[in-house]
Amino acid sequence: MAAGTGKSYCKDKLEKCRSWIQKDPTKLIRYIVLLICCIVVTVQLSECFSKLRFPPITTHSHYELNDTMQLPAVTICREPGYKPDVLKKYGLATHPKFYQSWKRFPFNTTDISDVFSESTYSAEEILVQRGLDGEPEGINITSNLHFTYGMCHTFRGVRPTKSSFKDHGYSIMVKHDLTKEEGDILDVDVGWHIFIHELAEEFTEIRTKASGRVEYMFVGVEEDVEIKLQTQFFNMMTDGEKQCLNIPGYSAPKCGELCLWRELTNHYQCTGPWMPDIDMPTCSTYETMSKLITDYSNMFDNQAEPLCSCPDPCQSTIYSAFVMNRKDLVGQLKPYTQIWLYYTSRLVTIIEERPGYDLSQFVADIGGSIGFLLGLSVLGFIEILEKIAAILLLSIVKKRKGESIKGGDTRRSSYADGSSDITMEISTISNGGSNPKGK
Numbered sequence: 001m002a003a004g005t006g007k008s009y010c011k012d013k014l015e016k017c018r019s020w021i022q023k024d025p026t027k028l029i030r031y032i033v034l035l036i037c038c039i040v041v042t043v044q045l046s047e048c049f050s051k052l053r054f055p056p057i058t059t060h061s062h063y064e065l066n067d068t069m070q071l072p073a074v075t076i077c078r079e080p081g082y083k084p085d086v087l088k089k090y091g092l093a094t095h096p097k098f099y100q101s102w103k104r105f106p107f108n109t110t111d112i113s114d115v116f117s118e119s120t121y122s123a124e125e126i127l128v129q130r131g132l133d134g135e136p137e138g139i140n141i142t143s144n145l146h147f148t149y150g151m152c153h154t155f156r157g158v159r160p161t162k163s164s165f166k167d168h169g170y171s172i173m174v175k176h177d178l179t180k181e182e183g184d185i186l187d188v189d190v191g192w193h194i195f196i197h198e199l200a201e202e203f204t205e206i207r208t209k210a211s212g213r214v215e216y217m218f219v220g221v222e223e224d225v226e227i228k229l230q231t232q233f234f235n236m237m238t239d240g241e242k243q244c245l246n247i248p249g250y251s252a253p254k255c256g257e258l259c260l261w262r263e264l265t266n267h268y269q270c271t272g273p274w275m276p277d278i279d280m281p282t283c284s285t286y287e288t289m290s291k292l293i294t295d296y297s298n299m300f301d302n303q304a305e306p307l308c309s310c311p312d313p314c315q316s317t318i319y320s321a322f323v324m325n326r327k328d329l330v331g332q333l334k335p336y337t338q339i340w341l342y343y344t345s346r347l348v349t350i351i352e353e354r355p356g357y358d359l360s361q362f363v364a365d366i367g368g369s370i371g372f373l374l375g376l377s378v379l380g381f382i383e384i385l386e387k388i389a390a391i392l393l394l395s396i397v398k399k400r401k402g403e404s405i406k407g408g409d410t411r412r413s414s415y416a417d418g419s420s421d422i423t424m425e426i427s428t429i430s431n432g433g434s435n436p437k438g439k
Contacts, residue, residue, distance in 0.1 A: 081150025169342025
């Protein structure tokens with residue numbers, strides 16, 4: 001019976017629907033189109049809300065003419081970076097990367113840190129003169145030990161320059177102990193690695209993390225090189241896909257280098273002299289030292305990425321270098337090299353990332369979608385709100401009326417119950433009072 005009743009009910013509904021369609025088929029088309037438009041509007045509204053929450057990033061560029069120009073940091077590394085006679089004294093090859101020669105190193109009697117310090121070149125050994133705007137005290141020098149390049153020296157200007165051209169930039173002269181001819185005989189490159197990077201950045205030899213942020217060139221001995229600088233300032237924004245840090249003194253290349261160092265030293269529980277920021281003892285056996293050098297060299301040559309991620313700074317400056325003039329430096333007793341770095345213009349390129357979607361565009365998109373697809377205007381939207389408010393108020397009024405009617409019925413029923421009780425009591429008293437007379 002139940003199954004038959006259900007089938008008949010469905011059949012009646014289908015018949016009513018069919019008759020409704022046959023009576024006015026245009027309504028069906030209207031409802032189908034309205035349903036499709038509602039689906040499309042819902043999808044577009046979800047996209048609008050998503051863009052409002054995570055707005056797309058647009059890039060804007062413009063130029064500014066600065067009153068002063070800050071010169072970048074310049075890191076100079078000697079090539080070859082190690083003294084072969086000192087390494088030979090300790091039984092090592094011409095470079096520490098040849099790990100098999102560490103078999104002959106006296107680990108029991110010699111400190112590895114002393115060997116690296118003695119076999120590299122200090123700033124006093126390579127520097128002839130330096131100057132910013134012709135003043136030697138205008139440049140500060142810091143030196144750091146690196147495994148591949150040896151001891152590298154970073155030159156930083158203590159103040160910005162107000163003028164352009166050759167006389168108002170860096171002037172650095174360095175000296176070498178090998179000539180071009182001697183380098184050809186020894187089959188080695190003789191000269192200087194020049195790295196130009198942001199003033200607050202620390203130089204790292206891990207090219208993976210420094211790529212794109214450091215300008216590099218190689219200058220040979222007995223050369224006089226003029227380098228023109230151009231500046232681009234980047235202002236990044238953090239979005240859902242990429243993160244940036246706005247912390248003073250933060251260095252993304254240094255963060256990547258420390259990450260690589262920790263990854264290496266955790267395997268062997270020891271470190272090398274070129275890793276001063278790792279709180280571990282120096283490797284003291286051939287097995288650990290050779291494995292550390294092998295893995296570090298492979299990581300350097302293959303440009304391996306570290307396991308941890310280091311976000312870029314939100315604000316950064318990228319310097320571009322162009323060789324304006326390159327000629328032989330003649331008339332010197334030793335193989336000197338003269339390097340000039342300067343600006344030819346005070347024009348700076350500013351590249352900024354900005355949100356590509358805001359509240360005004362959100363309102364425009366919503367109005368366009370709803371108005372075009374559903375034909376809904378502001379007045380129509382107000383009418384819909386009025387009808388919704390009227391329905392809500394009507395339901396509230398009906399609910400209150402129902403509660404009041406129910407309360408009245410309850411009071412009437414309680415009054416009726418009380419009246420009946422009183423009547424019963426009166427009748428009881430009446431009956432009780434007549435009984436003695438009957439007796």
